[in-house]
Amino acid sequence: MRMVKWSAAFVLVIAIGLAAFVLITAPRALSDQRLTVLKTPGNAQRGEGIFNAGGCASCHATPEQEDRTVLGGGLELASAFGTFVVPNISSHPQDGIGLWQARDLANAMLEGVSPRSEHYYPAFPYAAYTHAKIEDIADLMAYLRTLPAVEGKTVSHRLSFPFNIRVLIGGWKFLFFNRTPVQDDPTHSAQWNRGRYLVEALGHCAECHSPRNALGGIIAAQRFAGGPDPEGKGWVPNLTQHEKGLKDWSIADIEDVLASGSTPEGDYVGGSMAKVVRNSAQLSKEDREAMADYIKSLAPIEGPVRPPRPAF
Amino acid sequence: MIRPIFTLLFLLTGFSLAQAQTDAIAQRRAIMKGVGQANADVGKIAKGEAPFDLAKVKALLSASQEASAKMPGLFPDNSKTGDTAALPKVWQTKADFDARWKKLGEDAAALQIAITDQASFKAKMSDFGKNCGGCHEGYRQKN
Structure with missing residues (x-):
């Protein structure tokens, strides 16, 4: 009887555990109510601005060529979990996202969910994009449709076990994915x-400019405080007002680095930040100044200890 | 008697080779530092934080021309490692790397003539910086 x-208790515990696992890890798409906005077609011209502000080309542009609108993907991003291969998001119907509707892009960027209802890896910065306005996504979709179709499907990510199990990203989302909308602060x-x-x-500046824990989640207390380059080469600088960060930079200095890549010390930003600058250089000066204004307001955080840096 | 002399020569050669390697890194570092300082001065002018000074603009152009002439020769095979932020791509696509230096020098030479006052500085200087960003993107470690 006791047996x-x-x-029975054992089976119940397992069942609850399984149910919780399925519930937590299940990819969740946007509700139809939120998607109603997407019924009106987006404005491609505005979408170009979203494309530049979102820095899509930094990762999705085909490497080793100059055109930021050739979005064939293929860039490899090394990480502690393996190598991510950036997908083709050109308007090619089979190899790219030419058949996508605005709702597919909204689910991808706001929820990290693919049209086949699978999780995307957070190397795709939906943890930041989730705060985007859904109207902006519609405009972006309209713009992406105007860009050239690039042939060639990209190869799969090469990730180590257990990170190659997509459903586990649901657990990552449960722990680190904060969908709370960013409301305007009237103060x-x-x-x-x-x-x-x-x-x-x-x-999505914080995606690179913050240290991450062993599970790839941003360490919230050190957000924007820089850290080792996730790609394993060098260091990502601290953007906060700490003296190790941008305390000595004026708003004009931050605007200028986003416009030209030139720092107040006369150096030029390198690596993936050089690609970011190619996007931010396309924004209006007012937008870059707005970004600088916000960055100048980030509370000082010391961040991880940086090793001495070689000059050239 | 002959043996100690050879040993000494051998040691000296080894020492000077090692020296040549650190020299190359030290030299390119000194050159880039000079360009950076000159560029910081010009950056202040561009941002309106310092008054226009043609001499400072010319100094940046001259420093860029000097770098263009000397830098391609300062990446011997034995200077790939050490206290350097140069990425392996420098040696993998050396022809492109050298061509970019050449273009920097040519652009600087053209601007030496074209920039004569504040108006021509404002009109013509901004594109020049793309030369810097172009190389820092793929040839130098992010830092």
Whole structure:
């Protein structure tokens, strides 16, 4: 009798565990109610601005060529979990996303879910894009449709076990994915709020400029405080107002580095930030100043200890 | 008697080879530092934080021309490692790397003539910086 009780309890625990696992890890698409906005066609011209602010080309542009609108993918991103291969998001119907509707792009960027209802890896910065306005996604979709179709499907990611199991990303989302919308803060200026939107949502600056834990989640207490380059080469600088960060940089200095890549010390930003600058250089000066205004307001955080850096 | 002399020569050669390697890194570092400082001065002018000064603009162009002439020769095979932020791609696509230096020098030479005052500085200087960003993107470690 006792035996039966125990095994019933055991089965119940397992069942609850499984149900919780399925519930937590299940990819969740946007509700139809949120998607109603997408019924009106987007504005491609505005979408170009979203494309530049979102820095899509930094990763999705075909490597080793100059055209930022050739989005054939193929760039390899090394990480502690393996190598991610950036997909083709050109308008090619089979190899790219030419058959996507705005709702597919919205699910991808706001929820990290593919049209086949699978999780995307957070190397695709939906943790930031999730704060984007859904109207902006519609405009972006309209713009992406105007870009050339690039042939060639990209190869799969090469990830180590257990990170190659996509369903586990549901667990990552449960732990680290914060969908809370970024509301305008009335105590700050319109410029600051615009800057916050560009930095936090579209620009996804914190995705690289924050240290991450062993599971690939941003360490919240050190957000924007820099850290080792996730690709394993060098260091990503601290953007906060700490003296190891941008304390000595003026708003004009931050605007200028986003416009030209030139730092106040006369150096030029390198690596993937050089690609970011190619996008931010396309924004209006007002938008770059808004980003600078917001970045200048980031509370000082010391961040991880940086090793001494070689000069050249 | 002959043996200690050879040993000494051998050691000296080894020492000077090692020296040549650190020299190349030290030299390119000194050159880039000079360009960076000159560029910082010009950056202040461009941002309106310092008054226009043609001499400072010319100094940046001259430093860029000097770098263009000397830098391609400062990446011997034995200077790939050490206290350097140069990425392996420098040696993998050396022809492109050298061509970019050449273009920097040519652009700087053209601007030496074209920039004569504040108006021509404002109109013509901004594209020049793309030369810098172009190389820092793929040839130098992010830092």
